[in-house]
Amino acid sequence: MENSAQTFDTQVLSRVSTLKMIAINLVEGLLTGQHRSRHKGASVEFAEYKDYSPGDEIRHIDWKVAGKTDKYHVKQYEQSTNLKCTILLDASGSMGYSSPLNERAPKMEYARNLVAGLSYLLLKQFDAVGLTLFNEQVIEHIPPRSKASHFQHILHGLANISPGGTTRITEVLGGLSERLPRRSMLILVSDFFVQNQDLQKSLKLLSSRGLEVVLFHVLHPDEINLPFEGDIVFESLEEDPAIGLDPQDIREEYKNTIQNHISALKKNCNGVGMDYVFMDTSEPLDQALSYYLLKRKSLIKL
Amino acid sequence: MSLNFSSPLFLFGLLGISIPVLIHFLTRRQQKQIRFSAVYLLAQSQKRSIRKSRPNRLLLLLARCLAIALFSLALANPLFSFREAPLSTDPASTVFVLDDSYSMGIRSTKEKTLFDHALEYAVKELQDAPDSSEFSLILASSPARIEQDWTSNKAAFTNKLEAQAVSYRTTHIGEAMDKAIKLLESAEQKKKRILLMTDLDKNGWKEETFSKIAPLTSYPVQILNFSKLQSADNKAMVQNIQVTQEFLTRSRLLRVKAEVKNFSSTINRMPLSFFLEGKLVKEELPDIRPGQTLVQEFSYPLRRNQPLSGKVQFSEDSLPADNERFFSFHPSQNIRVLVVDGDPETIPHQSESFYLERALNPFSVSLSHIDPTVSTLAELPLRNLSDFSVIILANISELPQGYELELEKFVFNGGALLFGMGDQVSPKYFNEHLGNLLPVKLDSLYHSREDALHLLLKNNTHPVMQVFSPKALEEMKGINFYSMYTV
Numbered sequence: 001m002e003n004s005a006q007t008f009d010t011q012v013l014s015r016v017s018t019l020k021m022i023a024i025n026l027v028e029g030l031l032t033g034q035h036r037s038r039h040k041g042a043s044v045e046f047a048e049y050k051d052y053s054p055g056d057e058i059r060h061i062d063w064k065v066a067g068k069t070d071k072y073h074v075k076q077y078e079q080s081t082n083l084k085c086t087i088l089l090d091a092s093g094s095m096g097y098s099s100p101l102n103e104r105a106p107k108m109e110y111a112r113n114l115v116a117g118l119s120y121l122l123l124k125q126f127d128a129v130g131l132t133l134f135n136e137q138v139i140e141h142i143p144p145r146s147k148a149s150h151f152q153h154i155l156h157g158l159a160n161i162s163p164g165g166t167t168r169i170t171e172v173l174g175g176l177s178e179r180l181p182r183r184s185m186l187i188l189v190s191d192f193f194v195q196n197q198d199l200q201k202s203l204k205l206l207s208s209r210g211l212e213v214v215l216f217h218v219l220h221p222d223e224i225n226l227p228f229e230g231d232i233v234f235e236s237l238e239e240d241p242a243i244g245l246d247p248q249d250i251r252e253e254y255k256n257t258i259q260n261h262i263s264a265l266k267k268n269c270n271g272v273g274m275d276y277v278f279m280d281t282s283e284p285l286d287q288a289l290s291y292y293l294l295k296r297k298s299l300i301k302l
Numbered sequence: 303m304s305l306n307f308s309s310p311l312f313l314f315g316l317l318g319i320s321i322p323v324l325i326h327f328l329t330r331r332q333q334k335q336i337r338f339s340a341v342y343l344l345a346q347s348q349k350r351s352i353r354k355s356r357p358n359r360l361l362l363l364l365a366r367c368l369a370i371a372l373f374s375l376a377l378a379n380p381l382f383s384f385r386e387a388p389l390s391t392d393p394a395s396t397v398f399v400l401d402d403s404y405s406m407g408i409r410s411t412k413e414k415t416l417f418d419h420a421l422e423y424a425v426k427e428l429q430d431a432p433d434s435s436e437f438s439l440i441l442a443s444s445p446a447r448i449e450q451d452w453t454s455n456k457a458a459f460t461n462k463l464e465a466q467a468v469s470y471r472t473t474h475i476g477e478a479m480d481k482a483i484k485l486l487e488s489a490e491q492k493k494k495r496i497l498l499m500t501d502l503d504k505n506g507w508k509e510e511t512f513s514k515i516a517p518l519t520s521y522p523v524q525i526l527n528f529s530k531l532q533s534a535d536n537k538a539m540v541q542n543i544q545v546t547q548e549f550l551t552r553s554r555l556l557r558v559k560a561e562v563k564n565f566s567s568t569i570n571r572m573p574l575s576f577f578l579e580g581k582l583v584k585e586e587l588p589d590i591r592p593g594q595t596l597v598q599e600f601s602y603p604l605r606r607n608q609p610l611s612g613k614v615q616f617s618e619d620s621l622p623a624d625n626e627r628f629f630s631f632h633p634s635q636n637i638r639v640l641v642v643d644g645d646p647e648t649i650p651h652q653s654e655s656f657y658l659e660r661a662l663n664p665f666s667v668s669l670s671h672i673d674p675t676v677s678t679l680a681e682l683p684l685r686n687l688s689d690f691s692v693i694i695l696a697n698i699s700e701l702p703q704g705y706e707l708e709l710e711k712f713v714f715n716g717g718a719l720l721f722g723m724g725d726q727v728s729p730k731y732f733n734e735h736l737g738n739l740l741p742v743k744l745d746s747l748y749h750s751r752e753d754a755l756h757l758l759l760k761n762n763t764h765p766v767m768q769v770f771s772p773k774a775l776e777e778m779k780g781i782n783f784y785s786m787y788t789v
Contacts, residue, residue, distance in 0.1 A: 094339035107339075195342050223340055231333045231359075236341040243345050244333070253347040261343065 049073040083127035084144045090190030092135040093237035096163030110281040134172040135165030166238040173202040189216040200268045207272040214275040221282045308379040315374030322366035393435040395489030397482040401442040401500035403473035410531035420499040443471035446478035473506025495522045501529040537566040539624035545631045554604040560614040564590040576600040578612040607635040636673040640690040644698030697724025742789040754782030
């Protein structure tokens with residue numbers, strides 16, 4: 001990865017890190033901390049073997065392995081995996097929108113920062129974070145890990161995104177819902193520009209799997225206000241046919257359409273008990289994220 | 303079919319098409335291409351949007367260009383002529399019937415008349431005609447005449463055509479057509495036709511003359527109407543002009559009476575100018591009601607007795623020829639004298655007036671510059687006193703009833719009045735009726751019974767006497783007077 005430190009706004013990371021994300025719903029996990037778990041005392045998950053070194057607890061030595069190999073290996077457990085969180089980032093063409101009018105950060109840049117911020121935050125409180133990139137299908141899947149070094153993997157994954165393809169969120173979610181651990185957390189970052197897809201059905205499916213889902217709806221101001229002037233041929237970033245028109249003629253109608261789109265999505269989320277966060281890329285990311293986390297914190301029932 | 307333009311200069315207006323094209327390209331909002339995420343939402347919005355999108359700019363451009371093109375073409379005044387295949391290889395015999403009547407002089411533009419257009423057309427037709435075609439020319443102004451018999455010499459015929467000019471005559475199309483048909487009978491080529499170039503002025507088309515032309519339909523007649531090219535109406539004309547000289551006034555007056563007619567239906571006032579010797583002397587703005595005729599009088603003091611020429615002119619309209627009338631006038635230098643004989647005799651030399659006339663004009667008018675006219679009392683009311691400078695009333699008893707007022711007016715206007723005394727004169731009548739004119743009051747008639755009376759002529763300083771030489775004065779002393787009136 002090149003210049004990952006530059007790619008990600010360190011200011012964002014530091015400011016966001018002061019806030020801790022607290023899952024509201026009960027999540028499986030044993031680790032002591034601020035997370036409450038329904039399964040207190042349940043065994044932690046095996047992570048990997050490690051050579052024994054003095055100071056390690058003897059009860060963690062795998063005697064079966066020692067008997068076979070004559071070497072002492074210590075079983076290591078995912079102690080920090082009190083929350084497994086999979087961040088699902090839409091890497092379809094539409095997310096690659098960057099405004100020709102001003103030099104604001106492209107949408108994907110914003111989404112990347114958002115994901116990085118969230119990942120860092122979760123990792124800092126020893127939650128496991130995974131990253132899945134998708135368009136028509138899953139492009140890349142980084143399984144959730146809670147190690148601090150995992151952040152680098154995630155950053156790598158984020159840095160390598162090149163937006164393209166169409167969004168087929170239903171298919172992707174349908175496939176993923178089987179693979180995601182139950183009672184984990186799913187953060188879905190997308191612009192939700194999906195055509196002919198029953199988004200509500202997929203959301204219901206996720207909800208039924210006991211997943212806590214947070215939807216980050218990222219839109220560029222251009223996509224909300226359509227501020228263009230003159231005769232413009234709009235070429236799709238996905239596979240829609242190009243359309244030539246004067247935005248002035250349809251501006252009002254478009255604004256209504258996009259607002260309907262947003263409110264419908266919000267309504268759907270609320271209907272299935274999911275969090276919906278609308279993010280306008282013109283707002284500073286830390287501000288938007290802080291606002292959301294504070295909101296969640298206020299909802300916590302400790 | 304061919305297309306000509308009467309004012310082809312206006313075709314440069316077609317260049318104006320470049321203006322909307324330029325505007326189109328300059329103001330063309332650059333059709334940007336934007337890669338956008340929610341194109342399907344745009345499409346949905348467009349479908350739902352009630353507001354129609356703006357008219358296609360290309361269509362708008364086309365409409366603008368078309369408008370300019372049509373405007374230019376309209377100004378250029380296209381002439382469509384449906385001629386029979388001008389490039390046909392068959393030679394033909396063509397009679398050009400050219401209407402050279404006065405009305406063809408109407409202008410289409412500042413420089414060109416309808417006649418010029420007709421000539422141009424004819425020359426072009428001639429050039430387009432195949433070799434060994436023959437042509438003839440008939441002028442249709444009344445009386446119609448054959449100007450050129452059949453010829454195949456294009457150059458000569460073109461010269462002939464170009465030498466023609468508008469006449470001051472009316473049109474006689476019927477007669478011209480009759481002559482054209484007769485000419486065609488002697489034509490050599492199989493293909494024969496008549497080309498009539500006219501302005502279709504009404505007075506040239508007399509039905510009775512056409513009814514006499516029987517085989518008119520046997521030849522193709524192509525009528526070219528040039529009247530459409532007329533730029534404006536003929537608004538007015540100077541119909542007539544009359545020049546008179548007035549002798550009565552202290553300075554002699556030239557009176558020019560112009561009869562002007564207003565053809566327009568709306569304009570009342572048109573400037574009418576009076577030129578003398580090429581200089582604008584006077585300009586009037588007579589008020590002539592539409593369709594009416596008015597006599598406008600100009601007067602000009604005559605200072606010299608040289609011949610004069612001038613004109614009366616209207617402001618310009620489409621037919622300039624009738625807007626002006628010229629005159630030339632030689633003012634008379636002579637003194638016209640009216641001798642009224644109150645006692646005429648049947649034998650001329652027995653009348654006193656006979657001798658007076660001889661005395662005034664002994665040899666000829668050119669020598670004495672006095673032009674006497676003898677009249678009797680009865681003829682007096684028929685005379686126009688303003689034609690004379692001097693009136694001599696010789697031995698009259700009574701003037702016609704109320705005529706003394708005429709005489710007073712005559713004297714008042716500068717005329718000279720001389721009374722010749724005689725036996726007919728009644729002092730009572732003279733004192734009563736002509737008292738205003740007489741310098742003295744007449745008393746009674748005095749007869750010298752013994753010797754004749756003579757003039758003394760002692761004091762000859764009076765200006766009247768200056769003209770006489772001393773010898774003449776001596777002679778005058780010898781004149782015998784037998785009676786006189788006392789005052």
